[in-house]
Amino acid sequence: MIWLTWRQHRRQLLASVAGLLALAAVLVPTGIAMHHAFDRLGLAQCLGAAATAGCPKKFDDFTNAYGTFVFLAVLLLVLPLLIGIFWGAPVVAREVEQGTHRMVWTQGITRRRWILTKVFLRGAAVTVFALLYGLGTAWWWEPMSRIDSDQSRFGAVFFDLQGIAPVGYTLFAVALGIAAGTAIPKVVPAMGVTLAGFIVVRVAVAMAARPRFMRPETNEWLVASGPGRRREAGPGSWIMSTTVHQADGRFVADGTLRCPLPADGGCQSDNDFGVRAGAYNLDTFQPADRYWTFQAIETAVFVLLAALLILWTVRRLRRVV
Amino acid sequence: MEHVLVADAVGKRFGKRWALKDCTVALPAGNVTALVGPNGAGMSTFLHLAVGLSRPDAGGMRVLGADPYENITVLADLGFVAQDTPVYRDFTADELVVMGGKLNRRWDAPLARTRLAQLGIPPRKQVGKLSGGQRAQVALALALAKRPRLLILDEPVASLDPLARQEFLQSLMGSVAESGTSVLLSSHILADLERSCDYVVVMQAGRAQLTGSIDDIVAGHRRLIGPRHLGEPIGGVTAIVRERHTDRQSTLLVRTSGAISDPLWTVQEPTLEDIILDHLAQRDERATYEDWGVAA
Numbered sequence: 001m002i003w004l005t006w007r008q009h010r011r012q013l014l015a016s017v018a019g020l021l022a023l024a025a026v027l028v029p030t031g032i033a034m035h036h037a038f039d040r041l042g043l044a045q046c047l048g049a050a051a052t053a054g055c056p057k058k059f060d061d062f063t064n065a066y067g068t069f070v071f072l073a074v075l076l077l078v079l080p081l082l083i084g085i086f087w088g089a090p091v092v093a094r095e096v097e098q099g100t101h102r103m104v105w106t107q108g109i110t111r112r113r114w115i116l117t118k119v120f121l122r123g124a125a126v127t128v129f130a131l132l133y134g135l136g137t138a139w140w141w142e143p144m145s146r147i148d149s150d151q152s153r154f155g156a157v158f159f160d161l162q163g164i165a166p167v168g169y170t171l172f173a174v175a176l177g178i179a180a181g182t183a184i185p186k187v188v189p190a191m192g193v194t195l196a197g198f199i200v201v202r203v204a205v206a207m208a209a210r211p212r213f214m215r216p217e218t219n220e221w222l223v224a225s226g227p228g229r230r231r232e233a234g235p236g237s238w239i240m241s242t243t244v245h246q247a248d249g250r251f252v253a254d255g256t257l258r259c260p261l262p263a264d265g266g267c268q269s270d271n272d273f274g275v276r277a278g279a280y281n282l283d284t285f286q287p288a289d290r291y292w293t294f295q296a297i298e299t300a301v302f303v304l305l306a307a308l309l310i311l312w313t314v315r316r317l318r319r320v321v
Numbered sequence: 322m323e324h325v326l327v328a329d330a331v332g333k334r335f336g337k338r339w340a341l342k343d344c345t346v347a348l349p350a351g352n353v354t355a356l357v358g359p360n361g362a363g364m365s366t367f368l369h370l371a372v373g374l375s376r377p378d379a380g381g382m383r384v385l386g387a388d389p390y391e392n393i394t395v396l397a398d399l400g401f402v403a404q405d406t407p408v409y410r411d412f413t414a415d416e417l418v419v420m421g422g423k424l425n426r427r428w429d430a431p432l433a434r435t436r437l438a439q440l441g442i443p444p445r446k447q448v449g450k451l452s453g454g455q456r457a458q459v460a461l462a463l464a465l466a467k468r469p470r471l472l473i474l475d476e477p478v479a480s481l482d483p484l485a486r487q488e489f490l491q492s493l494m495g496s497v498a499e500s501g502t503s504v505l506l507s508s509h510i511l512a513d514l515e516r517s518c519d520y521v522v523v524m525q526a527g528r529a530q531l532t533g534s535i536d537d538i539v540a541g542h543r544r545l546i547g548p549r550h551l552g553e554p555i556g557g558v559t560a561i562v563r564e565r566h567t568d569r570q571s572t573l574l575v576r577t578s579g580a581i582s583d584p585l586w587t588v589q590e591p592t593l594e595d596i597i598l599d600h601l602a603q604r605d606e607r608a609t610y611e612d613w614g615v616a617a
Binding site (some may be wrong): 109 | 369374375391396399403405407408410412416421423425460
């Protein structure tokens with residue numbers, strides 16, 4: 001069975017390895033260049049207490065040179081989905097489409113063993129791929145995530161493409177593909193269902209579930225504290241919302257407001273939103289040290305979903321003729 | 322008598338439609354059995370139940386003395402060639418033989434290789450690039466390499482040209498005669514069967530209409546031609562299978578229990594094909610003019 005799995009899918013495996021190498025050929029040189037520039041410009045000092053007057057210019061230089069890589073980073077998000085479509089959907093669907101399931105399931109092994117061997121071997125291969133990908137992108141994106149709090153490794157989108165979460169996504173995508181191919185034993189429609197289902201579940205977890213993995217922390221600070229005050233959420237944390245409230249807690253606006261209040265109340269700027277004395281900013285955030293906890297929870301959620309899909313597939317397969 | 326396959330009032334349902342219903346068949350060991358019937362009669366469904374690919378919704382199926390559903394013990398003694406002789410098209414014939422060795426405990430690779438060599442099938446060419454006849458031979462060689470006690474083939478010759486069909490059946494019969502394997506094969510093509518098979522199951526609308534050895538069936542049926550028949554009993558006739566009438570003359574296919582003595586009737590010996598066709602015709606479900614919404 002191991003031999004059969006290898007023989008049937010070796011071309012696919014080699015193609016995926018080639019794809020991964022092609023990706024590495026892009027990420028490794030650009031990553032080295034980014035790390036190099038980060039060190040050369042001395043940005044680590046700028047981020048620390050020893051920031052000098054030249055620092056904003058240096059940040060600008062760095063962002064101008066490498067800021068466009070953000071598009072590449074977003075493209076990397078679809079990789080687990082692609083693996084699910086091409087590694088998952090055809091497993092059962094192609095066999096049934098070509099009728100070969102009737103040949104292979106009437107040899108001397110049960111179809112349960114057949115599917116479990118395939119799932120296990122694919123799972124192992126895909127996990128290795130996803131780990132290489134997740135840890136590779138984490139290294140690649142590290143300089144950018146350190147200088148821009150919106151692109152930190154904890155932030156939406158960037159959280160999803162590094163660390164161990166891609167392992168969960170990829171296993172889920174493959175399991176979804178296999179299950180879709182079992183429910184709809186035609187390769188192309190199964191691929192379509194995998195595509196749609198993956199996007200729906202990923203967005204739902206990212207938007208609805210992830211902010212609730214742990215109770216977020218809040219930080220209140222007065223509008224009157226004046227310009228130049230840093231937020232206390234800290235670098236590398238996930239800022240979920242920033243809002244401005246009156247002293248009695250009434251919501252004023254999204255965003256942050258920093259200005260000295262004159263005696264009669266209200267900011268001296270044009271856009272004062274009518275804030276009164278005692279108005280405060282409210283930051284809701286997940287602290288940076290929760291990053292790996294969140295990665296672990298996110299991965300566990302998707303691995304669990306993948307396991308449920310495989311369980312369903314094994315049961316459903318008994319009814320496929 | 323030992324039976325290789327016993328189906329007891331087997332039923333199989335797809336949604337609301339019963340593809341098989343009350344299907345009762347018992348196949349004695351050592352025969353080459355033809356399963357014949359029109360499209361949609363439930364023959365493939367029956368064979369899938371027999372090889373354990375699916376499970377009956379009613380009744381019981383026993384193959385080689387056990388329930389075949391997902392049963393490795395039965396599978397080990399069973400060779401199956403599914404419809405359209407599916408094999409992995411990107412494998413070479415030699416790789417398929419290797420595959421069989423990996424998936425089966427008992428596997429006679431030299432047997433498969435010898436057969437394929439005799440048939441001149443290229444070992445290192447993708448089977449998807451072989452002709453339909455050659456691919457069918459590869460599938461048959463794989464099934465035979467299991468050294469099965471029962472070999473089941475689902476329309477193995479349907480997609481083959483007449484020459485390839487004849488070669489396939491010849492090589493099949495040759496190899497099962499040597500090993501004493503029982504064979505059950507389904508077919509739409511009646512012509513070749515009388516030569517290659519000795520037992521027949523005629524299936525229609527999910528039921529086995531007629532089961533028996535070909536010799537008995539041919540001996541037990543007669544065609545009678547005589548004056549317009551109005552339903553009166555005829556000596557020696559146990560049942561009328563099909564009757565056709567003109568104004569003055571009736572042609573009957575009947576089952577007989579002895580010689581027909583009545584001199585009014587001209588007695589002919591029908592061929593197996595005639596008998597099967599008349600059995601199938603008697604319950605042909607025909608659409609009416611109403612179904613089409615036109616005047617008769």
